[in-house]
Amino acid sequence: MLKIHCLGILQSKVGQAVCEVDWPQNNSIETALATLVEAHPAVASELPRCACAIGDEIVPRSYQLQAGDELVLLPPVGGG
Amino acid sequence: MTTLSSQPLDLDALLAETEDDSAGALVVFSGTIRNHHDNKSVERLSYTAYEPIAKKAIAEIEQEVKDKFGVSRCRIIHRIGDLEIGDIAIHCVVRSAHRGEAFEAAKYAIDTTKSRVPIWKEEHYSDGTSVFREGTPLKT
Numbered sequence: 001m002l003k004i005h006c007l008g009i010l011q012s013k014v015g016q017a018v019c020e021v022d023w024p025q026n027n028s029i030e031t032a033l034a035t036l037v038e039a040h041p042a043v044a045s046e047l048p049r050c051a052c053a054i055g056d057e058i059v060p061r062s063y064q065l066q067a068g069d070e071l072v073l074l075p076p077v078g079g080g
Numbered sequence: 081m082t083t084l085s086s087q088p089l090d091l092d093a094l095l096a097e098t099e100d101d102s103a104g105a106l107v108v109f110s111g112t113i114r115n116h117h118d119n120k121s122v123e124r125l126s127y128t129a130y131e132p133i134a135k136k137a138i139a140e141i142e143q144e145v146k147d148k149f150g151v152s153r154c155r156i157i158h159r160i161g162d163l164e165i166g167d168i169a170i171h172c173v174v175r176s177a178h179r180g181e182a183f184e185a186a187k188y189a190i191d192t193t194k195s196r197v198p199i200w201k202e203e204h205y206s207d208g209t210s211v212f213r214e215g216t217p218l219k220t
Contacts (some may be wrong), residue, residue: 007130008200009212051218056132060220074130078215079109079158079199080170080190 002032003070010050010073012041027065043076050075083138084129086161089168098153103175107180109190111170112120113163117213121206127160127169137197139219141189149185153178156193169201 001020011017024031026056028050037044051058053072054065065071081097085215091108115122140158145154153175163169176182195216204210 005130008128008215012202012212030125049217051220053130053133056136058133058218058220072130074133074198074218075200075212076215076217077196077198078194078201078213079127079129080194080195 002065004032005070005072007073008075008077010043010046010075013046014022014040024065029061029063029065029071030069032065033061046075047073056078081155082157083135084131086159089157089159089171091168091173092159093170094152094155094171094173098155098173098175100152100175102151103152103177104178105174105176107174107179107182109172109186110168110169111190113165113167113169115165117203120203122165122174122203123206124165124204125163125169126202126204127158127163127198128176128202129158129160134197134199138193141196144192145174145189146183147190149174149176150180151185154185154189156189157198158197158199159192160199169183173210 002023006014006021021032021035033047040075052073054069113125141158142154144195151174155173158170172186174182202210202212
């Protein structure tokens with residue numbers, strides 16, 4: 001299973017801070033996100049504007065997930 | 081150095097930390113919680129952050145501000161958690177030899193923090209509703 005951390009507005013749409021989805025074929029982030037949308041359709045409109053992170057690094061969606069990775073979804077930011 | 085805090089922000093500590101006898105200018109920007117937005121009455125704000133990247137991003141911005149504007153000090157600290165009207169959400173402190181670059185650097189520091197640091201704010205309104213404020217997508 002892959003843990004996906006949903007922050008900001010995503011957490012409110014999903015109703016929880018962390019989701020688990022089946023480990024994606026080809027270790028693909030895009031596949032993992034498609035699985036997340038199947039379980040939580042409300043996030044679909046938000047995902048195109050989200051960045052992805054692993055640990056303390058922002059990664060492109062072409063990143064190949066590795067064992068132990070947890071995917072963090074970062075919606076548009078706006079502190080201050 | 082503290083860059084995120086769940087406790088009320090201490091400006092005096094930040095000023096002490098950034099003391100610099102070579103600096104003739106000190107600019108402080110403080111963001112406070114206001115009681116309205118888009119004609120709606122705001123009761124409080126909730127700030128959340130993805131701390132591993134937020135702390136790193138703030139440290140990078142502080143260094144970037146010093147390099148870009150030639151100022152001697154730049155410190156940014158952001159509050160997270162539930163804040164009430166009038167509470168301080170952020171301090172940006174810049175010190176430099178002269179005022180011109182200090183003003184420019186402080187503006188850059190707050191603008192860049194708002195657009196590059198993974199922090200989110202949810203506004204809670206008097207009518208019981210709440211909304212996450214629209215933000216800026218992070219560059220990947």
